[in-house]
Each structure stands twice: as structure tokens, then as C-alpha cells.
Amino acid sequence: MSNLWSSLERAARLHPDAIAVVDGARSYTYREFRARAAALALWLDNEGVKRGDRISILSWNSHYYLECYFAAAGLGLVLNPLNTRLHAREIEDIVRDCGARVLLAQAGFESIERALKEADTPVRLVARLGESLEPALQHWRSGSDAFVPIETDADDVAQLYYTSGTTGVAKGVMLSHRNVLVHAQGAIAELGLSERDTWAHIAPLFHLADAWATFAITHVGGRHVVLPKFEAEGALTLIEASRTTITNLIPTMLNLMVKHPSASGRDFRALRLILSGGAPIAPDVVRAILAVFGCDYVQTYGMTETSPYLTLSLLHEHLKTLPPEEQLAYKCKTGRAFTTIELRVVDEQGRDVPRDERTVGEIRVRGETVTRGYWNRPDETARAFEDGWLKTGDLAVIDAEGYVTIVDRAKDMILSGGENVYSTEVENALYAHPAVLEAAVFGVPDERLGEAVRAAVVLRAETHASAADLIAFCRTQIAAYKAPRAIDFVAELPRTGSGKIQKRALREAFGRGRERAL
């Protein structure tokens, strides 16, 4: 048996009096964190849930979220973290798909609770996460010392994350106790996590870019600090005030934080490392991160299907002697394989592409942190793998030392006039323009070219640039055929709950529709 409860048990035994969690005015030691999670498990057990049952959670970041992750594991339940930005209808689909019997919901989601009660779903119990749960936790706490996790198999599903659906129907990614534990161990090794670390949960806990740290930081007895909902100034203040040492943020968050007027003049000396993940990041944002926070930076690339890390842009030792700008160039690569992952970049025949950093191939991965598949979807699971390797759908080049650079999602690559145009390269060119706050590049149907390159751009406040200005600027940065043919100025980019830009929505808004209108 391997149950990820063991990480919390370990911390409670080795670091009983260390502060485990700080959430606003509340803080708990590891002894208390374990006792609260055990009490929650005893309460859920009393409500009749059984090993293997799915329970969904709908909440902003809070100490309850951390407790739920461990309580569910200790009972052998499958925890289904729900994206807080989903519509009631989408949540209905998910709880139906996975057959969740329980919904744990924070205050503020009453309309969703009502919708679930009215609709025909398997949810039989809706419990409120928050102050109103405290009497129950108090009641069950007396038995918490004696709580032991139920026998589970390492391959049992511990968590079920629905992919945020940039395309198609949401699918439930199954992660086992082993997936999660091996990832935690790998992250501890790669990032040197220890009891000296304080992790800021700023990115949402329903998303693995942040959630993995729940397990790794607990395992080493580090400290969790929690921001309920992202906003730039609150995130900056939390990092400073809590003396956060490490966190993983989503590029859009970092972009907003480094550009926030209150970012400068703060004391970030405790901060040793900022990771970004969940979406590609522009080199100019990385430069701003280094300037504002004065700490190290590492880019991460991952997927829900891989628990999540696939690569980290940690530098090989001999690269640390390079001039700063050259080191930065390596840090802006997607990275080399995460320690638990075997990674290849292959051509359409499945052969490794040359390690010349020019030839583009698809990233395929294998390892103990890779999902065994999608909940109740054997066909989609089978399609996701080839010869035991997960097909990521990401296109990349690889260099002689194994650093990969993603050039595009396979489905976002633009084929224009017979040339492959990788949207990331065009976006980086746009980000280099001082008026550009955010940019997304996509292909639209074009009679002559097959597809034409197009961009949606959010300008910074109090700046101006015309479409012609930006297109001309791009032509100074990249080949003319890669530059956008047209630019759409928008107030904000369409995103999934986890911060990924929905290029499909852009293609629909500015592709066919506009083409017809022209």
C-alpha cells in the first residue's frame, strides 16, 4: 500500500510543532493539520462514503482545500477538484461523468449547488466548506489521533482532474497515489524542497500547476501559505509578508504582478525561486521577473496527465558560468526532462529527431508520473498513447544537451503558404513591443495561403499602436511570412479557468466569422 496520506503522517511525526498552514488569520501546526484532515476523514466516513467513491470540491484556495486533499486520500476516495470558473452546466456534466456522490463547496457557489440539486446528478450530499463545518470537525477530532488511512493500492485513483477543455468535451484525468507521490519526491529532488521552504498557493488549488506542491511541501514539512483568489497586489503582499521562498505562478499572473505599480520597493529577499507553468511565457516577462523579485527563475512545462511536470529549465552546472543573457536564453527554453520522466521528440514515423534545435517533432513521454488514462474513456486513452508513450500534442525542438523548446501545440501550428508557422515565435515577437500587454497568434482560413497568421492583442493602458505598427514591428523581428496579416485588438483574451488562452475561441471569433464578413 502507498497512500499519499503518508506524507501528512510523516510531517506530523517529524515536524509536529512546525507551522504547516497559514491562511489569513488562521495557522495550524503539522500536528493540527493532520488532526483536522483526520477529523474531516472521520466525518466523511460517517456520512457513508466508501473507498473508490468520487467526491467533488468547488472552492477557492483555502486551508480546507489542503485538508480535503489528504482526507480524501486517507479514506481511499477519488477527489475531483472543480475549476471555479466553470458554468453550472459544465459542472453537472462532470459530476455525472465521474458519478460524484458528494460535493464539498465553499460559500459563494450557491447557484451551482441549487443547479446540481435541481438537475439529475449523482450528487447526494452537498457540504459547505468553511466555518459551518467547524463543529463537525470539532466533534470528530477526538478520534483523530487514532486515525489510520484505509488500505489502498498505489495504483488506486486518488485524484480526478477534468481537463479544462480548450477543445472538445472535458475528460477526467486519473492520477494514482503513486503518480502523485512519485511526482512529489521528484519535485523535492529537483527543486531542493525542504522544511525551510514556504510555498505560496496563489495559483488555483484545483489546478496541478499549484496543487502538486500540496503533497511535496507537506512531505518535507515545509509551510503552506494561501491566497484565496488571485489579484496582483494581494499576491505581491502575501509573498512579501509571509516570507515565501518558492511558488509556481501562471504566466498571466506573473505578467500582471511584475507590471503592477506596487511591485517595486518590496522586500522579496526570502524568495529563492519563482516557477512559471501552465502556459508559455515570453522572455520579456522573465526579464521583468528577475528584475522585480531578484530571485532565480525556472520555467516549467507540464500537463495534468503527467502530475504535472514534464520539463524544468534548470541550468546544467556548466551553463551557470555563461553571461547572464545567455543563461536567460536557457531559462526561457521549455527545459530538460523532469527527473521522473523519460522524454523524446519524435518525427511522424516515431523516430527521434536530430538534437539540432531546428528539427521540429512531437514530445512523447513515459514514466511513473504519467496517468494511466481518462476516466471511463478507454478509446480516448488508447489514442493518447503510442507504444506506451504519451503523445503530448506539443511540437518542439531539442538541443544537444536535452533542452527542449516548444514551438507550438500541434493543433495550433499554422500552415501558411506551405511554411510551418509556430505561434509561440510570433507571440514572442509581439511581446517585445512596448505597447503589447498580451498577445495570442492563431491561423485563419485563407484562400491563397491555406491559413493566414492572425493575432489578437491587448494593449497596455495608456499606450497606442496600430495594427500596421505592430505588423511592421514583427517584420523587424521575424521572417515576413511569419508576421501576422491582421491584428484584432481586444480588451481581454478568452481563457480557460487555469489561464490558458483559448485559441479555438479566437479562431471562431476572428476566423470564419470575419472571413465571411470581409
Added chain:
Amino acid sequence: MSNLWSSLERAARLHPDAIAVVDGARSYTYREFRARAAALALWLDNEGVKRGDRISILSWNSHYYLECYFAAAGLGLVLNPLNTRLHAREIEDIVRDCGARVLLAQAGFESIERALKEADTPVRLVARLGESLEPALQHWRSGSDAFVPIETDADDVAQLYYTSGTTGVAKGVMLSHRNVLVHAQGAIAELGLSERDTWAHIAPLFHLADAWATFAITHVGGRHVVLPKFEAEGALTLIEASRTTITNLIPTMLNLMVKHPSASGRDFRALRLILSGGAPIAPDVVRAILAVFGCDYVQTYGMTETSPYLTLSLLHEHLKTLPPEEQLAYKCKTGRAFTTIELRVVDEQGRDVPRDERTVGEIRVRGETVTRGYWNRPDETARAFEDGWLKTGDLAVIDAEGYVTIVDRAKDMILSGGENVYSTEVENALYAHPAVLEAAVFGVPDERLGEAVRAAVVLRAETHASAADLIAFCRTQIAAYKAPRAIDFVAELPRTGSGKIQKRALREAFGRGRERAL
């Protein structure tokens, strides 16, 4: 599939030009190390061995040993490392027990080779590891780039170590690819192993106290340096000349090294950490290690059955502010649970003993680095576990922060006049005497007391102490009932090949026999 070949593949991809192995005048980069291991695998494959076959290796430390570990894994073979000090008859028993088809033997073991050929054993091929293998490796090297490991299951047995037999018949401990890989990942995390590290293989590679580093150091792209056979001055010279950063030595080796006349005045500045393992260590030896090497020290405790680490005496952060002597006291504890291990100390009813550092119980462990059992011995396997926990047979106390201190092997504990006497405590008292080089304490039958405490002692060269002197000295250190009743002076202590003192042999030599003679 998870095959520990993946660690070598990773290093060859990420650190192709880094020096991987230095063995005397020979050194190989990771590209070459991988190519040599692949060539060896192709040669073995051509010799007709198949997935699951056992192959035995009988060799002092060398680069070939490292290559064999990976070549065997890549072919899905079960590697059986043989203790170089075993008698031909013991080796016959082992190859028969595991059904080894191949013996890879270094020059110098010809008498064993002959004995195996004459006896009725399953060994069909005896191959010489060394210069004479080079033409074959050269021949198969052309195909090495294309070598891919065969499909294995993570639970397949990768290695089979026969316990060195302090009692009873040697049993084959099965370690799977997962056992070995998870241990490597855990050790990387615990010890902060990286490509900056150079590991000295001084303890024998047939024993896990050193062998585990083969996998962990390779995984991170660190450097292996090799000493063929232990002798104190050679070990000191290797550590200094190779700029070794970390190694794990057996206490008897360390004892000889720190007391060697050439130990002082050397440049050990590269050395960051010495681990000791394989047997208990006396606090005075630890003091000498800190003085001679000027690096950090961590005690390890483990078993072949657990890949091997069970505890490390790494200090919790807040203990690092204690005065040096108090820190030393913690470092001399057996340690807290290794990161992949769940550890309990339980009484005879299987309940956790109080964490008061006084109540003695048995250590029981669980985790992904624990063997699934003994080769072809389901009954002994079943007896080794209780409710899924491995019974270590080691008696220990545990403190409030989870540090355990082993007081004795269950079977070595002495019951004298109704009192439990733990031999380790008595040995530590003897080691504090300046004339004592080595000491082993054991119980012998006694009509009045049931058992009487007795000690075998090796005196340092050019020192003198009588039995009465040492007994009187012990009484100044520990309670009178714990002090030895008699002391036997010996030229050397009987040991197993891995350096463990054979107390059974002492009881036989100085127990019944002598009692009858008195």
C-alpha cells in the same frame, strides 16, 4: 514500464560529455558509459540470456561492475552480486538457489570458477570481466547507439542479493526496478545529489551500502570514482585525489581510515558529506571523522531488504542551532525515517511505543523501497512481514521528533539477571577507552544470571589494558549490571563479507566452549 536503464539513458542524453566514471587510469564520459553498457548488453543478448534470467557477478569494485548493473537491467535480467569473500561452496549454494546461468567473474577468482565447473550448478557460461572482454565490447559497440532496453515491468526483479548470513542459510533478497529507482530518487532528494557530486565507490559494490549510489549518482549525472579493494591509505588517497564530494563507508573502514597515520594533513575540502552504514558506529569514531575530514557526517541505517536506507541522521533545521556536541548527539542517533519509508517502533502487541526515547520496541517499515520478499521462499517471506509491514528485528527507542536509536538486534539483546542489556550501549562504553580499537559485546549462558555480558576486544597497537582495567572503565560509564563480566582479547573480530561482526561466531567461540572449560 520502468527500467533502471532509464537513469543511464537520462545521463547520456543530458550530460553526454561529462566524465561519468574514473577507475584508475581509465575514464569514460556518460556517452561512453552508456555505449559500453549497451555493448555489454548486446553481447549478453547474443550469448542467449533472456528476460528474467539470473546472472551472477563476482568482482572487486571496477567500472565493469557499474556497466554490468545497467547492462543486466537493460536486458531485463536479474543481476546477482556475489560477496567476494564467500567460499566456493557458499557460491555454489547461491547459484543453485537462484539458478544463475551466467557468471561474470573478474580475474583472481579462478578457483571458484573451477569449483563451479566441477560441481553440478546451473551455470553454463563463465565470462571474464576485464581486459579480455574488450574485443567483444568493441565488436558490439557499433550497435550500441540503437540499443533500447527491453520492455520490463516496474515490479520485475532487477537484483538479487543474498543476505550475508550472520545466521542461518543465505536468502536471496529480490529488489525490483521500482525499488531501486524509488530509492535513487529518494536519496537524491535527501542528500541533495547533483551533477556536482563525485561519489567514491570504496565499500564493495556487491553490497547495497555502496551499490545504491550506482543508480542515484548516474541519474543526476554525477561522477563515479572506484577503488578496487579497500585499504585505508588507498581510500584516503582516492578521496583526496579525485576530489570526492560524498561517499558511504562501513564503520570498520572509517575506524581504520581515521586512525591511519597518513590521515592528517590531506586536502579534503571537496568532501561535503560522509555517510556511514552497514553496521552501528561508535560516537568516538564520529568525532574522529569530523576532525579528520572536516565535512558533514550522517549516520545511515538500512537493510538489503529495503534498497537499503531506512533512516538517516540528518538534522531537523531547528537542531542546527544547537551547540556542536548536542548536534553530534543527534548525528549519532540512528536517524529519522528515510523519505520513501514509513517507520514505526512497536511493542510485542504491534502498538506504537511512546516517543519517550526510553521504551524499547521493534522497528517495522513499509514503502516502495521495501522488497517483496525472498527468492523462492514464500514461507520466510511471509514470516518477515506482519500486516504489510516488514519486521526488521532491530530494537530501538524513538524520540518526540521521530529520531530512532537502535539499541540492539533483537537476537543479540542480552537478558542478564532479569534486565535487558543492549550490546550497542556496552560497546560504546568500551570504545570510549583509548586502548580499544574494536569491541563486540554478546551474551553467554550463565547459571545465575541466565545470560552474562561478555566482550571481545581488539586493542590498538602499542597499547595495553587488562580485562580488569576495561571492566572497571565500563563501570564508570554505564550501570554495573551492563558491564562485561569477562573480556576476551582477540587479534581481529569475526566478520561477514560486508563488515558486519558475527556475534554468533563469538558466542560459539567464547560462550559454551569456554564455559565448559572454566
